[in-house]
Amino acid sequence: MGKNIFRLLLSISLQIILVSILYGQYQITNQNINSGGGISSNNEYQIHSSAGAEYISSINNNEYKIQHGFWIVGGTMTSMEKDNFTIPTKFELYQNYPNPFNPTTVIKFGLPEPSNVKIEIYNMLGQKIDIVAEGNKASGYHEITWNASKLSSGIFLINFTAVGIESGHNYNQVKKALLLK
Numbered sequence: 001m002g003k004n005i006f007r008l009l010l011s012i013s014l015q016i017i018l019v020s021i022l023y024g025q026y027q028i029t030n031q032n033i034n035s036g037g038g039i040s041s042n043n044e045y046q047i048h049s050s051a052g053a054e055y056i057s058s059i060n061n062n063e064y065k066i067q068h069g070f071w072i073v074g075g076t077m078t079s080m081e082k083d084n085f086t087i088p089t090k091f092e093l094y095q096n097y098p099n100p101f102n103p104t105t106v107i108k109f110g111l112p113e114p115s116n117v118k119i120e121i122y123n124m125l126g127q128k129i130d131i132v133a134e135g136n137k138a139s140g141y142h143e144i145t146w147n148a149s150k151l152s153s154g155i156f157l158i159n160f161t162a163v164g165i166e167s168g169h170n171y172n173q174v175k176k177a178l179l180l181k
Contacts, residue, residue: 087139088112091171093160096146100178103149107132107158113139113169115162121146121177122157129156136165146177153181 088110096105107119117137121130132146148156155178162171 086141088141091115091162091164091169091173093158093173093175095175096158096177100180101148102180103151104145104147105177106143106145107160108141108143109160109162110141111137111139111162112164113167114165115139116165117142118159118161119144120159120161121148122159124155124157132158148179151179153179155179 089112090110091112092110094108094110096107098105109117109119111117115137116135118134119132120128121132123129129151130146130148133144146158155176158175158177160171160173160175163169164171
């Protein structure tokens, strides 16, 4: 009876090992542990990485192959964009984009402090066409989409006015926008 239990346990163990080898989802081919690194994750994926080695390891399955280590992106950096998480150091109205546009364009502006903002659109005769934004806005970068679908082609002026709530600083800037239909 002892031999039968031993054979049964051995058989089950071999089956578990065989199944895990045949149907394993991931394979780690080689690895290296070092001191630098980080973790990036979202709800679906978690990526562990480390710096200081040219090649650390490769993990793959039927869908993905991940080789991680120290990576250098080819090409030359030509510019950097500000992100929406930083606070601007000055009031600023950026050029609308796209420009020329049809029929919508994005108006972006930066506020170094909470401010009372007004963005008005004028035609070349100085007539007020639209008020795109009006009211208090938090400090940071903001984007507003202007829809000019009811207007004819032409050059329009974007008049940006901001008054800092804390400092009382007044700021005004104008940009040209070209609507082409």
